[in-house]
Amino acid sequence: MDNIALLLEGFATALRPEYLVFAFLGVLVGTAVGVLPGIGPAMTVALLLPLTYTLEPAAALITFAGIYYGGMYGGSTTSILLNTPGESASIVTAIEGNKMARLGRGSAALATAALGSFVAGSIATVGLTLLAPLLASLAVKLGPADYVALIVIAFVTVGALLGSSVWRGMTSLGLGLFIGLIGTDVLSGQQRYTLGLPSFADGIDVVLVAVGLFAVGEALYVAARMRSGPIDLIPITGGWRTWMTKDDWKRSWRPWLRGTAIGFPIGTIPAGGADVATFLSYAAEKKLSKKKGEFGRGAIEGVAGPESANNAAAAGVLVPLLTLGLPTTATAAIILSAFQSYGIQPGPQLFTNQPGLVWTLIASLYIGNVILLVLNLPLVGIWVKLLQIPRPYLYAGILTFAAFGAFAVNFSIVDIAILLVIGVLGYFMRRYGYPIAPLVVGLILGPMAEAQIRRALQLSQGDLTTFVTHPFAATAYLILGVFVVGGLWLRRRQRLFEDTMTAELAVQDAVTK
C-alpha cells in the first residue's frame, strides 16, 4: 500500500536528527507548560504557538505535534498531585488519582497515566493513520451543502451540548462568529464592522483571541480570587522506580485498552473531544470493576481508563481536523489556525496536495508519544517543582508571555490592546459561566461556514432546499437530531453522576476526618 510507503517516508523525515531535536523540545516544553496549574491544553497550544513562527513548516509541525501531546498529558500530572479542582478534562483523573496520591501511591497513579497515555496515544495514532486517508478520499466528494451540515453539527455539539448551559454556549458561539465577521469580506471585498479602523480591516487574528481568552482571561480570573495560603501539593514518595506493582499492571492494562476504544471514536466525531470520553470511560470502569468499593478511594482503574480515553480522543480529534478541516474542540481550532499560518490548509485535498508534510506530522505523532513516555516518568521530580512555582510569578509570567505572543503576531501594539479587551471578555465569560470553547470554534469555523453557504446557494441558484436535499447533508442533520437528544440525556446523566460523586466524597471525608 502506498500509504505505508508514505508513512515510512514521513518517518524518514521526522527521524532526522535536527527534527528529533524539535520533537524533543516540543514535548518537553508542551509538558512543562501543560503541567503548570491553571494552564489547560488549549492554553498551552495558544501560548506556545508564537514560538513556532520562526521555524520552517516541517519543523514547526513536528514541534507542534510534541506540544499538543505534551500539553494533553501535562494536565493529568497536575490533577493527580495538586489537591484542587482543575480544568474539566482532567477532573475525572483527579477523582481517583488524587486519592491514590494521598495514600502514598502517587507514583503508581502517574505511571499508569503515563503508560496509558502512551498505549492509547499509539493505538489511536494507528487508527488515525488508517482512517484519515480513507476519510479524505471520501471527503473529496462532499459538496458545499454537505460541509454546511458538518459545520452546523460542530456548532451545535460544541455550543449547545458541552458546558452547563445551552444558551450560554450559543451566546459564546455567537460572540465568536461575530468576531470572525470583523474585517473585509473575501467574496465581495466589502468591509464589515471595522468601524473604519485600519487595524480591523484584515480581521482580528485568531492567535489574539485564543491567547486573550485563555491566557489573559485566566490570569485575570485567578488574580481576582487567588487561593491564599500554601500550595496544597501531595508529596511523591519512593520515586518513579517503585512505580507499579504486578497487581497494578494487572488492573491497568484492560482499562487502557477500553479507554482507547472509548476515546478514539468519540474524538473523531464532533462530540466535544476528551471531556465526554473521560467521563464515559470512568463510568465504564466503575461498572465493570470487581472492586466497586475502591472507586472514590483511589482505584487505579479510574486513572488508567480516563487518562487513556483522554489521549485517544486527542488523537481522534485530529481525524476530522486533517481530513475535513473541521476543528471540534478549542485546542483543535487553534491547531487549525496554526496550520494556516504555516501555509497548510487542512481538508480533503491535504493528503493529495501536501503528502510529505501530513505524513511527517503523523510520523512525529508516533515519535512524540515515545518521547513523552521516556521523558515523563524520570522527570516527575521536575514537574513537581514546577507545581511549586509561587503563584504571583506564575501568573505574571502567563501575562507577559501572552503580551509577547500578541506582539509577535504583527509587531503592533494595537494587537496588545485587542488582546487585553478580549482578555477582559474572557474574564467575564468565566465569571458568569459562559464556556470559552464555542467562541474559539465559532471564530474559526464562521468564515468557513459563510463561504460554504454562499457557494451552495450560488450552485443552487438561491434555492434554500439545497441544504437538506443532498443525501449526505440530510443524513448528517438526522444524526445531529439523535446527537442532540442523546447528548442532552448524557449530560443529565453526567450531572447526576457528579452530584452523587460529590455527595459520596463528602460523606467519605466526613468519615475520615
Added chain:
Amino acid sequence: MTSAPTPRPGRTASGPRPSRIGEIVFASMCISLGLFAFIGTFGIRVPETNRVGPTVFPMLVAVLLFASGVAVLIAVLMGRLGQQEQSEDVDLHHRTDWLTLAKLVGLVVAHLFLIPIIGWALAAAILFGGAAWTLGAKRWWMALTVGLALCLTLQILFGELLGLSLPLGPALGWIAPLF
C-alpha cells in the same frame, strides 16, 4: 485537616453564585451586540452582481447572538445563574478583588505604550515585575529582577537570534551588534 471548606474535584462543588446584576449586565451587552450587528448589516455595501451578498451571514449571526442573549437573560431573571468556572488556583469563596484587576489591566496598558519608548525587554520586565508584585510577590525587587532576566533572555533568543523584530529601545541598543 482543617475545618476550612476544601473544594473537591467536580463541577458541582462551586462556591457562592455569581452576582445577579453582573450577569444581567453581561447578557444585556451580548443582546446589544446582537442588535448592533443587525443594524450594522445595513451599513455594509452590497454589490449588485453578487447573488448572496455579504450581509446574509451577518444577519444570521446577529439573530443567533440576540436570541441566545435573550434566553440567557430570561434564565437569569428566573433565578438560574451560571456556574462559575473552576481553576486550580481560584478560591470561589473569595470576594472579587477589583483593585488587583484594575492594576493588572493598567500594567498591560502601560506595557503597550512603553514598548516604542523603552524597548520590548524593559517594557515586558516592568509588566512581569509589576504583575508579580500586584499578585502578592513578597519582594518587589526580586520580581523585577526575575522579570528582567526572563525578558532579556526572550529578547536575545527571539529578537536577536531568531529574528523577530522586537524593538530594543535606547537603553539596550548596544546589544544588537553583538549578535
